[in-house]
Amino acid sequence: NYNQYNRNFFLKNGKKRNFGNIYKVDIVLSLLQNLRNRSYHWENILKTTEKNGKHYPRLTTKIENVYIGINPQKIELFLDDLIKTFDERILKYCQDKIRKVGHKESLEFHLEL
Template sequence: MKNFVSNLENLISHERLNSYNNIQEHFYNLKFISTLTPNLATLEISLRNIIDHELSKTNQNWLFNFQNENIQEKITKLQNKKQNLTSHQILSRLNLGNIIEIIKDQKIQNKILDLSHINFIDYSKSNRMFGYVNYKKIDFSNIDKVNIVLSLLQNIRNRSYHWENLLKTRINNNKEFPRLTTKYNSTNVGIDPNKIKLFLDDLIISINKDLKKYCD
């Protein structure tokens, strides 16, 4: 045991370190993730409350009456673990994927985020602002942008809290491209490692510009 724990690479694991140039880069990545946590937490909390505010306009008990099998199954499991949870308590226990599913299910993208100021090229020169539908070039609408942004946000959040390497990129034909990407309407949209904080900042600002100062 003593010999095992005396070797730092054993503690981190060779498999994990294979995605880094060295152990120092691994710890730099962890520190980088820590700088993103205020943004990620604020975005996740804000989205929950924005959704609740929007859907409560027409039905105060919208969550309990939500007609989505996957969400209802999740709510049932939560209630089986602890009885008499309020809708706020249940909402706080749903994961980000569930929150995104609710947004898409209720088609409230335009009501929760205005991304008119978002240009994906700001986050990687390889990005485009259009996709293809039935082989026809279509500029991204606000709904498209919200769907893309939410997918990227979930990607960043999940990779961050599984302590994956956010600094990693991919090489194709001797050109460097983001590894953190999502595909939408036949178009890949990605974020360069040095643009992740900018991306999250822009999302914070799209919700409320005053929030950003608390996340810095």
């Protein structure tokens, strides 16, 4: 779970409905785009919003009147899980590159080239 306040259902006509695969794809793509956009100013991906003493992530998307978010501490888990859906070997390759380079910042620099 990427945020303790996320729900895996929504209400339609007063009935509880689980998110189908189409909704899940929309949620993931929206969160990924939001993460990309906020990453231009890295401090924005670390921010949270406080309401009624609860902290909510700024990386959120809304679907069927339900907010889904990623806590800043769970961003790497989200990205790892996303990569693993394609092929776990891709994740292993990325992790090996990070270990080889030694720093994530250095890897990001190499990936930009």
